[in-house]
Amino acid sequence: MFFRGRTVIMIVTLSMMIGSVFTFTVVNMNTTGFTNVELKKISSVIGMIEEEHYNQVDKTKMLDAAIRGMVDWLEDPYTVYYDAEHMKQMDELNYRFSSGIGTEIAMEENRVTVISPVKNSPSEQAGIQARDQIISVNGESLEGLSLKEAVLKLRGPKGTHANLEIIRPGVTEPLKITVVRNNLEVETVHLEMLEGNIGKMKIDQFSQYTAQHFHEGLRELEDEGMQSLIIDVRSNPGGLLNSVVDVLNPLLENGKLIVQVEDKEGNRKQFFSDGNGKPYPIVVLTNHGSASASEILAGAIKDSADGIIVGENTFGKGTVQKTFLTAGEDGSQLKITTERWLTPAGRVIHEKGIEPDILVEQPLFFATNSLESNHSDLQLQKAVEILKQS
């Protein structure tokens, strides 16, 4: 498969998010591992296989398989081991789409080659084309550098200049093109003012800047005279716990519970709002694709802000994951379910989801339609109807 432009960035970011739906804390911890007896057992098995098995044994494969064997035994779909190869690929993808000038690049014939400029990005505006080979940046040659090293040279703060020397097929002399770097992060919040001063905030996922953008957007809508609010978390797979807590904090009255997380000993950590709440009614739109952080939002708005949930039953992921680096020094990581979370009212929604107050199924053709087409969006229409009555 071959994707292009903005879609690709979205896909890459999303796939990384889905892979790590929830808290993303990479910690290298010195936890107590095997006891001597356990270590003896494991290493003697390894020894026997190496010494006795009739085929040559791939040690890396076997090590990864051992770790997967432990992880699989938990039977938790959210606890996942990412081996070094996987992390390397993710890393590569990450760099490939993060040049800071808005191009997808790859190494071809040892040259940094543009696969395609991202639509509306600085590089597209500056006239960068697919197949362009980038020779140098601000006079520094990229020759002999890895893709990662090249990306670090191409990247830079918003507003700074990247003077590129480019070889273009069919053009004899290298071209000089200047690109003004811009912020290229993916917009996760989309706002719209609907008829009747109903504000609509759609959240695609809960990433690092989502809360900040959400509240900037909300202020804009409030300034325009918003009377009520729809938060749309349909098909939102979740994201960072801190992000959703920050989104929720100003929406709930001071002292209200946002969410509670509970570890295996039953210790609960409660997150309370220190915001002021909002004077207007809030409706949350959900569907089967609203998972994890989206469900925290729906649960909190319902339990702690008297909000109403419209749409379909949510996905039902009521656990929190943390990502650890293993001690392998090879980039491999373990994402592990560390806690479960409960709504402010103490409900456990794992594998059950949150039932909406008003169940509205979308018409069948809606799925194939663009999400933007409000007139065929029965769930949105229901939300608007409710808010107009209130």
Place this chain on the structure above:
Amino acid sequence: MVLKRSTVTILIILSMIIGAVLSITIVNWSTSIFAEQDETEQETMKEETKDTFGFTETDLKKMSTVFGIIGNDYYKEMDKTEIIDGAIRGMLASLDDPYTVYYDAEQSKMFREAVNSSITGIGAEVTMEDNRVTVVSPIKDSPAEQAGIRAKDQIISVNGESLEGLTLNDAVLKIRGPKGTQAKLEILRSGFNETIEIIVVRDQIDIETIQSEMLEGNIGYIEIKQFSQHTSDRFHEDLTQLESEGLQSLIIDVRNNPGGFLDTAIELLDPLLEEGKIIVQVEDRQGNRQETRSKQGGKPYSIVVLTNNGSASASEILAGAIRESADGIIVGENTFGKGTVQNTFPSGVNDGSELKVTIAKWLTPNGNFINEVGIEPDYIVEQPAFYTVAPLRKDEVLSLESVGENVKTLQIMLESLGFNPERSDGFFDVKTEAALKNFQAENGLSVTGKVDELTANEIEKQIIAKFNDPENDYQLQKAIKVLSGS
């Protein structure tokens, strides 16, 4: 599959190790494997592991941190032993070798009993009938036989503990016990109004792996059920007996024989091949081949080996050797295709767990590696259709318009009993009903045209009778024909 009575004999044990049946080990050092390795040997292994083999410290640390994170941070409390076992099973899975297997303590005990074909118990073959543990037959010379246990006896309780509601496996575990202990059985015997009490002293029970008879035309027939510790001795005892009775040719039946010890197969084959002929070759990872040759004389008569898809490992060694080194003929179906040799090791710590590792390939005398391919017989003969059908399920009453596998089974069974329903596609039509009514009429059942439990039992009884009639064993008949012609 309808089971032959003789096969049912080891059902109680086999049903417990069903997961391991196909991969029953061919083991290299049959005597030393299951003996507890002494402490020093284990120590040496550990030292070797540390110095020469195994992972680097970083590798182990990596695994160890993951283990630690699961123990400390996972949101549920987990059994650490099972996580370790998960790691070991994971490693073995990465080898893509179905015969390299880890057994935890409990599995390894069951496995050991299965390969040794000896357990301690009372020595009765039991089955579940009408929800009661019912004796199929006491094993010859077993404590059960000596104490007077008979076929059809229903065992109600053991040492005062009722067996009611238990599965067959759980009931068997209650009946079994260490050598020398008593099992006080409460038994319901037909013809008696009250239960009777029989005390059986448990002992070591050897499961018979050899069964032989002289067929018409002085053709000797020996069935080998698996290659266990005493199988070779028992084989040659019976062969000597048959020879003294004037045996002219020999059929060796290894159908549904999952294998066993490599040494047993070699010992058993040695007297059958001429001196100097290759029995089998074993090849290690470096490609070094070790040939095992016959040290004895061979036989003056022709040999046919009967095989099917269930003939695996040691059975395939036998078939290969008889064909390539003794000019024998193979009749039946393609064999299973297991061309590797396993050895079993204790897993480094004293918790009873074991590791069965594929240590080598074996090749036939001519150097064929049959893994995943099997051995093709000289004469391919399929059994009649009723051999392969499932037993008739009795939890549903079949009647006109019924559809499904069970109807298909019924149709195949009716046809082989001579009541042709003219279709075997699993749809119960008027012709199937007519055939069924004929069957019911001829067997004194009420002619309902429906398969109720009574009818199903009668059909099954007759199918088993057919199954046990050697005339219907096409493979055996072909073997006899081949030998009579020679």
